[in-house]
Amino acid sequence: MLQALSQCESTLTGLGLVREAVDDTAGAAKHVAFHKLKDAGAVASKIAASIYGLNILAEDIQDDSDNVTRFLMLAREPIIPGIDKPFKTSIVFSLEEGPGMLFKALAVFAMRNVNLTKIESRPLQKQTLPTLDDGTNGFPKYFPYLFYVDFEASMADQRAQNALGHLKEFATFLRVLGSYPADTGLP
Structure with a gap:
């Protein structure tokens, strides 16, 4: 989550928001929803907002519009992909x-x-x-x-x-x- 916060630093500072780092963005959304926090929000994906029933207050709040975060899935045993798509x-x-x-x-x-x-x-x-x-x-x-x-x-x-x-x-x-x-x- 620290990475997500740093990618939105200017926007969050401009809004005067206090930031608290947690383990991950989806976990932040879950925490806000589970505790029914009305005075807090989460930097998270649209999917996380949908899953946890949260309203999206702002979109594309990253400081660099070309910023893209990629995630990897790791496995102990190799999984050989097909050639059916790129x-x-x-x-x-x-x-x-x-x-x-x-x-x-x-x-x-x-x-x-x-x-x-x-x-x-x-x-x-x-x-x-x-x-x-x-x-x-x-x-x-x-x-x-x-x-x-x-x-x-x-x-x-x-x-x-x-x-x-x-x-x-x-x-x-x-x-x-x-x-x-x-x-x-x-x-």
Whole structure:
């Protein structure tokens, strides 16, 4: 809920409202409804308002109109989705340092006509950097990164399986974070 409050900070401040963080937005709506609070409200979804019989006092109160919050469903055992509708898959991987390694990693998707929709890199945490090499102009010779990639294909798609099989041949780490229906537009 703290995230939801921070995404509406300017609006809530402008209204002069006192904020109280709770575990989640739906839980906030349930609390307001269950206790029949007349002097309180909840930052929650339209669905939560409907479920708990609450009136919607204001809509689209987020400070950034382009803000979208996504939720993930986690399972202990993998669930392989079908190919009956558009899917996205999210992965994370790391590579050895070397010229063209990232290009090589991304090429496994291009070779199979799999469209990448997001690429992010983050330095690995708690990793010590090797000593500086004289030929690198003061930059470390090796700095380990994790690469987060989303692509348009289901894990049931043979192209995705082939791309990941190829990437696995030279990635030092590879994990599929999930495969899920692609967002075809906001309601």
